Amino acid sequence: MPRNALYAQSGGVTPVINASAWGLISAARRHPQQIGKLYVAKDGILGALREELIDLASVPDSQLVALRHTPGGAFGSCRHKLKHGSELKRLFELFAAWDIGYFFYNGGGDSADTCLKVAEFAQYQGIDLVAVHIPKTIDNDLPQTDCAPGFGSAAKYLATTVRECGLDLASMSSSSTKVFVLEVMGRHTGWLAAATGLAARVPGEAPHVILLPEVPFEPGGFLRAVREAIAQYGSCVVVAAEGIRDTSGVLLAQTGGTDPFGHMQLGGVAPLLANLVKSELGHKCHWAVADYMQRSARHLVSGNDLEQAIAVGEAAVDFAIAGQRSIMPAIVREADQPYRWHVDAVPLKRVANKERAVPATYLSDDGMHLSTTGRAYFAPLILGEMPPPFEHGLPDYPRWHFSTVEKRLAGYEVL
Amino acid sequence: MPRNALYAQSGGVTPVINASAWGLISAARRHPQQIGKLYVAKDGILGALREELIDLASVPDSQLVALRHTPGGAFGSCRHKLKHGSELKRLFELFAAWDIGYFFYNGGGDSADTCLKVAEFAQYQGIDLVAVHIPKTIDNDLPQTDCAPGFGSAAKYLATTVRECGLDLASMSSSSTKVFVLEVMGRHTGWLAAATGLAARVPGEAPHVILLPEVPFEPGGFLRAVREAIAQYGSCVVVAAEGIRDTSGVLLAQTGGTDPFGHMQLGGVAPLLANLVKSELGHKCHWAVADYMQRSARHLVSGNDLEQAIAVGEAAVDFAIAGQRSIMPAIVREADQPYRWHVDAVPLKRVANKERAVPATYLSDDGMHLSTTGRAYFAPLILGEMPPPFEHGLPDYPRWHFSTVEKRLAGYEVL
Structure with a gap:
């Protein structure tokens, strides 16, 4: 029996976080035996706590396709540190009410922490839930991935x-x-x-x-x-x-x-x-x-970045239905030039609450310029142009209007 | 007998001021009977005063073509209010030494003033010189033109x-x-x-x-x-x-x-x-x-703007060899939609030292939004995309290296 999935966006947005959503949505559609309905929580984990859910089946494909070329967080985002106790409890009431078997959280370091809390709570309670963190941050400070989409x-x-x-x-x-x-x-x-x-x-x-x-x-x-x-x-x-x-x-x-x-x-x-x-x-x-x-600035996106943003969204689904839980799809670099990479799963424990600084070897001795090593690292990440469609001289980004589903639970106020 | 021409860039630069230079250069080449050598003064009028001239014949075509897609002022620019007396005198010594019959100054309101001074001095002294101002400003505050390139x-x-x-x-x-x-x-x-x-x-x-x-x-x-x-x-x-x-x-x-x-x-x-x-x-x-x-931001240029920038450069030459002096090629709007325009010559006297403000009719009553009239004016100006070539993920702008000609005059220090 397929189980339903819940996706949400978290933290500061990027020009390609919606592309990750697109990757996830299209991959989920390829696996109807495993994934039933795909819900999206409005405004990140806050919408999950408030039971503000969007049923993607109700969104026309023309809007979903535009996720690939639209910046911002189409479904809303938040910065909210999930509290143990009442908030975690509420979240699992929601999962039960909507038969959520897959939880996908798309964000940076803080979101990885939220995702890990959810995964550990499920394991502790013996609840069957797959939690996958989809990496995203323009800051690139996520560990365990060669780079972060965005x-x-x-x-x-x-x-x-x-x-x-x-x-x-x-x-x-x-x-x-x-x-x-x-x-x-x-x-x-x-x-x-x-x-x-x-x-x-x-x-x-x-x-x-x-x-x-x-x-x-x-x-x-x-x-x-x-x-x-x-x-x-x-x-x-x-x-x-x-x-x-x-x-x-x-x-x-x-x-x-x-x-x-x-x-x-x-x-x-x-x-x-x-x-x-x-x-x-x-x-x-x-x-x-x-x-x-x-x-x-989606108008000047990096082609490689866009491709990786979609790839981690797809991989999140693939890893999830392959039974991997409490992981993050990470970019693994195979070669600088020509640039080659693939996606691998890394345990969330190694990602959450850690920050990756720029290695000293990427900088010149005075710390004010890029070294040859640094240049080799950064160079492939900005390659490729994939401009959005333009209309009337401006990028043709949609005006999102998503309606939320009727609630099944009692109201809940996030403090 | 053809006479030589001098071109210079002035004031704050734009993403398309070099495109005007390109328009002027290509038009000048079409009229070898009238225009002999085309010199460019380095750093605007300052380079003219210092006799820092670039002979465009010495610049490879591959570099000149790149003027169409490169922001900044390729030949250098300045903000210098030309002084009556010694500076004007010096300028005309330069014109005589290099047989300059055409002076093209590419800038905003202040540059129009400089150009007008030059034109009036020539007329007053009975010197045969055509002075043409080529409009340019991202501020759009030049009068007598529907809009300013940039x-x-x-x-x-x-x-x-x-x-x-x-x-x-x-x-x-x-x-x-x-x-x-x-x-x-x-x-x-x-x-x-x-x-x-x-x-x-x-x-x-x-x-x-x-x-x-x-x-x-x-x-x-x-x-x-x-x-x-x-x-x-x-x-x-x-x-x-x-x-x-x-x-x-x-x-x-x-x-x-x-x-x-x-x-x-x-x-x-x-x-x-x-x-x-x-x-x-x-x-x-x-x-x-x-x-x-x-x-x-040349990477996101307006196609119409780029076209107009080239057109005013070309028109400057056409008007000059047709005997028009002390003028500015201006954009004349024929229709909003579909957008139609042509270039006409307006007397510099009507341009210099005047500033055009946004008409109240372009704004809503509270002055904080665009009116329908304003929207109709602005809409065509941003139409069209003409991105520059990219290399290694970034716009491929050349690194300019221009050498200046050997001087013919005694040194001159600009105070």
Whole structure:
């Protein structure tokens, strides 16, 4: 007898998380003997707790196909740390009420933890449930996988941006702005910042200085690097991860400051670094903060990333019906060039609550550039273009409207 | 006897200013009887004053063709207000030394002024010189042309970004960030901010609030609009031009504030608005500042914009050899849909030192949305996709290396 499946999206979204959903949906359809109905929880685990479920059979195929090319989280997402006790209990009431035999959770490190809790609770209670975590994060900090779906696309977008802004900066640097600072995501790790190093084909091309959380920020060394780049190349593009820290481990973006209304200032290392350069070196600076732009730029997706996002969604189903439980489909790299990879299952225990930092070997000795080893790692991840369809000059992303099924359980309020 | 021509790029660059150079170069080649050598001044008018000239005959065609798809200013640009007296005199010494009969200056409002000065000086002195201004600005604030090359591409990029970030924001807005603020360029006019309104196909889609310099910023009305959008649609995307002003005309970005190092803070209305929303409405906010990203994003150029950029470069040559002087090739709109346009010559006098604001009729009554009239104006400008070639996963932009000709004049120092 087939059992039903529940899928949900979790954490910060990516340009390809919906592509993973598409991979999962199409694989599930190939196995009607094992998987009956496929439900999706609205807004991640919150929708599961609230019994806000979408029955995918009610969604027209034309909408589902668009999952492959639409950024954001089509079904809604959340950041919610699942509580032992009442919340886990509620979740399993839901699984029982809807005959859920497969639970697929699509997210980053925190979601892996949620997924692991669910799997362990099921095992402890002797409940027949397969829990599979589908990897996703533009931060690329998930362990046990060569890379995380979502990362390659964000990296491609940011490296493109760095190359383009570098040309812009160089145009007027002889008489005007000499420094451009781009702030990218990465609270704890600098994978995205490091990957922008791909934009520089030869020394002298942007980026000229890369700042990562893994390398303590030291104003003197930073300013020296900026000065040297300007002396040698005429201008300097700085890429800084939002999470860079000083030598005592304090986040630069958290060191205070007030705005004109007297409010504590929200983060933003880019304006901070630009101010530093301006006041210490006297150069005119421009700065940009990419924020959501970098994690939703589906218009410039990486073909390899998109393919892997779909593949982990498909593999989640394949592993699940093969009886694997409490695992994550991971990308295993076989070769750099030509790039070859496959998907393998890794135990969730080895993934949850662990963070993978950029290895020192990926960086130059001064920690501000990409090494040859780093370049070989990042290069294949941004390959291939798969633009979305355009309509009226803009990407033709659908306006999602999903209705939820009638509830079977009593109401439940998430605290 | 053919006379030589001098071309230069000026002001902030665009994704398609090099395409105008390409249009000019290819048109000049078609008229060897009229135009002899085509020189390019490095770094705009500064290179002309310093006699830093590039002889385009020395540049391989493979490099010249790449002008069509490369952002930034390939030949360098500057912001330099040409001084009457010594500088004008020097410029005409250069023209004489190199037998320059045609002067093409590619820029925005300030460059039109420079070009006009040159034209008037020639006329006053009885010197045979044709001066033509080639329009370019992502700000779209040039008068006498339906639109300015560069604008459509920046608008397409920003509208795409708004649509993408809107989907990202909506994914988690039920339990997390509810407001996203995108800061776009526009110091005096809000053309780019207004154009992002195209991203919303139906009410409720991003952007939900647009802030322009043309509409005085009033915190109460702004916060009310944000609150209403959240109440109705669950989240709110705000697009703010960098140059928005309060009701007494003071730039919001100039109202002060200090950073943790105690330095005066550089502008940035996005963090300021995000702080305002957070402290007054209590919502978590994200913000991005697009800065150079929006004016160098050649990877997402508008096909119509690219075509017009090439067309004004070609027309500059055609008008010049037809004996028109002191003019600017302008875009004349014939019809909105299907979009039809042609290039006409307008006197430079009507262009220089004038700024065109967004008409009130392009906006809704509250000044925070696009009207139907505005939509009809902007819609065709972002149509068409013409991505650059990609190599190794990134746009294949050349690394320019131009050598300058041997000087004929004594040195000259620009003060």
